Amino acid sequence: MMTPAPVALGSKEAELRAAFWDQVATFPNGSKIRDCIQCGTCTGSCPVAHAMDISPRELVALFRAGFLEDILRSRSIWICASCYACTVRCPQGIRVTDSVYALKRLAAKKGIFPKTFPAHALSEAFVGNIHSFGRNWELWLGLKYYLSTHPTGLLSPNVQKFALRMLRRGRLAIRPTRIRGMKEVRAIIKKAQSMGGL
Amino acid sequence: MEYAYYPGCSLEATGRPYDVSLRLVFQRLGIGLKEIEDWNCCGATSYISMNKLTAYSLTARNLAYAERMGLDVCAPCSSCFTILSKVNRHMRWGEEHKAHINEVLAAAGLSYSASLEVLHPLGILVDFYGIERIQERVVRRLEGLKVAPYYGCQIVRPQGRFDDREDPQQLDNLFAALGADVVPFPMKVRCCGGMLMTSYEDVALKLNRDILTAASDAGADVVVTTCPLCQINLEAYQDRINKVYGERFHMPVIYFTQLLGLALGLSREELKLDEMVVPLPTTDQRRIEVHA
Structure with missing residues (x-):
């Protein structure tokens, strides 16, 4: 599956690495x-390492060996639930969780995985909610997520049971709350995007 | 004491009992909460995974509004607390970073000078208000109730100011002072998986099963949480966990503000305990003594 590390980096790998260093420069001690x-x-502290295809320690090893593209294609970075256990325990003070966020952004920016990739699709749906309403609307988040990944999931009794249970208890909003300052939200998004987003 | 309140999106719906019980508890203790006007979503773990500057700037809009109120921010949701704190620290990291975000905010006619503190209500109650003062207001001691204190991941590390990142004591001390029997709970800071319950259900079910197993093995009657995502994962997915793993959990998982509210004399109805999926046994069943 994986080819041996080349002596010189390919141009795509070199470009991705440069973009990665730009990303980690946006938080303290990123380098x-x-x-x-x-x-x-x-890896020993990570509660989800067992479900990753590349463990957190291996992410760094593979990065050093010149396999950033493989890392960006892995499901590992999207399995990270941002619990920060690794970050607070790292003896070298490496901001592991923030580095994984940097990898997620890089993968998203380069479009390096299928559109239906679950965690990414969920993030997309979430961001879409903020763009539409300024707040997250949980019901719409669920609908959009399932429609974009596996629409049949909506027919699953588990999903329906969950939604009904929350609805009955008044814990699922059937209408979104749209904030009054949507103009401000849109202006912020437009400006941040024009500044490159880093 | 008064704070700018940032409820966050979850507390408007799935986490409504947290919002209601928090407001009532603060009111009873005389701590002021003023909701930040027209707040927007913090972006949680999602927006920061897609675009950092946009995510931080949208979060900073809330801080800018809070700064106009001149009040430190109270953020009960772990995810909101983490993101708001992260942005606050980022803007204090250096003038250039503050200026960078403010350049974006200016497009919306706003600015934030990073003068505020972002606080979690647990920290406000235990570290600022003080357990002794809370004890003075207790009308119903929690004698005989075995409580598993679940902190979850994000409020403890790395943005939180807790006494210990591996074995924090704030919830333990609070509920012990209210008369509860706080059980040893080794999974108290283990992650519940957050939004993985939607994207990778199998992974999240295992995490939550492990946490519930630890609470159950410790003999807990109830798990108290500080976060809406932990609450929903641990509670609303319990029957799914039971089905997948052949378990028989029937563990109430409630907000720490709901249990604190009971001790302060608020009713189960007021505290929205009737909106929970797994009901907390009534005081008669658990013999919680009443010292009026």
Whole structure:
């Protein structure tokens, strides 16, 4: 599956790496990832490492070996639930969770996975809600997510039972709350995008 | 004491009992909460996964409105608390970072000078208001109730100011002072998986099963949480966990403000305990003594 590391990086890998360094420059100590000693504390602390195809420690090892594109294609970065266990335990002070966010943004920006990739599709649906209403509307989030990934999921008794249960208890809004300041929200989004988004 | 209140989207719907009980508890203790006008979504873990500057700037809009009120921010949802704190710290990291976000905010006629603190209500109650003062207001001690204190991940690390990131004590101390029997709970800061329950259900079910197993093994009558996502994952998916893993959990999972409210003399109806999926046994069944 994986080819040996080339002596010189391919142009695509080089471009992705440059974009990655730009991303990690946006938080303090972002470049500390260079100080990784491969101790595995991150992987040992990660509650979802068992479900990853590349463990957190291996992400750094593969990055060093020139396989950033493989990392961006992995499901690992989207399995990360941002619990920060690795970040607070890393003996080298590496901002692991923030680095994974940087990888997610890079993968999203480069469009390096199918549109129906679950965690990414959920993020897209979530962002879409903010663009439409300024707030998250949970019912619409669920509908949009299932429609864009696996529409048959909506027919699942588990999903329907969950929705009904919340509705009965008044814990699912049937209408969105649209904020009054949508003009401000749109102006912020437009401006941030014009500034490159980093 | 008064704070700018940022409820967050979950507290408007699935987390409504948290919003209602928090407001009532603060009111009873005389802590002021003024909702930030026309607040927008913090973007949670989703927006920051897509575009950082947009995500941070949208969050900063809320901080800008709070700054106009001149009040520190109270954010009960772990995800909102984390994102608001992250943006606050980012803008204090250096003048250039503050200026960068403010350049975006200016497009909406806003600015934020990063003068506020972002706080979680648990920290406000325990560290600022004080457990001793809360004890003075208790009308119904929680004697005999076995409580598993579940902090979840994000409020404890790395943005929170808790005494210990691996074994925090705020919830433990609070409920022990109210008379409850706080059980040893090794999974107290383990992640519930958050939104993975939607995107990778199998992964999240296992996380929640592990947490519920620890609470059940410790003999807990109830799990108290500080976050709407933890609450819904641990409670509303319990029958799914039971089905997939052949378990028989019937563990009430309530907001810490609901249990605190009971001790302060608020009723089950007021605290929306009737909106929970797994009901908390009534005081008669659990023999919670009443010391009026």
